[in-house]
Amino acid sequence: MSTTAIDRQWTTRVRKRIAGTFPPEKVLPDTQPAYVASWIYVFGVLTLAALALVIATGVALAIMGPTWWHVSGVGHFLNSLHLWSVEVFFFAMVVHLWGKYFMAAWRGGRALTWITGGVTFLTSIATAFTGYLSQTNFDSQWIATQAKDGINATGAGAFFNVLNLGQMLMWHITLLPLAAAALTALHVILVRKRGVVPPFADEPREGGK
């Protein structure tokens, strides 16, 4: 096979495209711009770490089924880990989001990075909401009966029935986590591709010379 024929292969083209867009120093950087020096930057990686724990504890809970945690001490502790990892996840994500807003982190062709982050936040809210509906306890009963009116009012209640435990559980453990994880991956890829937004150009202070 000639070199030209190899170059025309889909696999070769995709590999070259990936290698060009994501050289190793971008994927696993060992330096970063000097301005990246604030605690606010920590909240992005804290969000990712909390997400990893959310997924790990959720998978562990899934092994024995949705009602096991009510009758098992180990299960209840796993549920507590799942709950608190979700709380930490949202706390870190909200701080991260506000931090990125105050940095106007969409500048310099980074709008899609912002958008994927925003949509991930909304998807995470839906994922957590279906989790609350899947607890099979008083909270899930009450939240379901309260939430139905809002969702019904949008017309979505006809297809997304918050009173249907089976449907909510499946959304919680498959569809929404897959969407949130995929969006997170895309968000991180875009961050690695575009880099961290630089500061605003310094402006002369009022009264300065």
Place this chain on the structure above:
Amino acid sequence: MSTKRFNPDVEVAEWTGRQRPYDILKEGTIALIVVSLLVVTLAVLFGSPDDAPVTIRQWSNADPIDFATTAFTELAGASATATYGAPYNHVPATGQSILGVSLENLVGVHIPINTANDFVLIPLAAQTDDRRLTAALSAWRGATPTVQAAWIADYAAHEPTTVARGHLIMRAHHAGPVPVLIASLTQMAQSGALDQALLTNNQRYYSVNYTEPLLFLANGNYFSTLAGNKHLAGNQWGMMNETGNYPGQAWLWLYTFWYQIKPFSTSASGDFMVWALMMLASVIMVLVPFIPGVRSIPRRIKIYRLIWRDHYRHAGR
């Protein structure tokens, strides 16, 4: 020659300055360890709430009058579910709307529920060993709507208000089979049979769909009173709270906030209005980079100077 003006809220001069060492894998590992320790500590210290779900059996034994009153509204077609409209049933002049547009009515009925049949008559029909009940069911089904309405009216005027040894003391004497139907359903509920019957109504052996028992439960006062005692009512920021002293879904604070103020808290279309508002807020949040004014706020309020204070300190030298 056209010169495009530099927009500082959209564009940025890419960094060509100094770099500093950055170990991304070490940072990720440390973050995972820190978050793991924090989560384990929180889980050990505070655990997680798990109040047992309410059953219809529990409700009907704890407050048989409230259960019987609710059951009667289901039979009479007067309960919150019976008069709900889409997506549960066709009821004229229902459905939340904004500017005359009702999305739930446009989508229509997709989860059909007839409360008299689904919550009362079909579950009772399974109690085949009670000849008095069987006769009452036959009488109800054989009656014309006019006769049924007369029975309903008489029962409504003489609803039971007392209970003796768990049994309702019926006061209506011209309500046809209604007292037997309500008393039988109450007994069925008290035995626990109604929980299962509602769960498997119109379904096969397996069921994970709690639509009917949850709607029935929510139509009574018992469930909402319990929730109010647990600070979960709508006017107590209930959507974001959970039982016990836990943070709950704190990220829903803005959504829940609207329910605390007028016109959202009093409008018949309050849910739709809150959702419309939150959808708008979500779209604005996602599209901030393209919205003039909103995207300029960070540059104008200058909190970024705090974030990049080292950078500006060096730049100022």
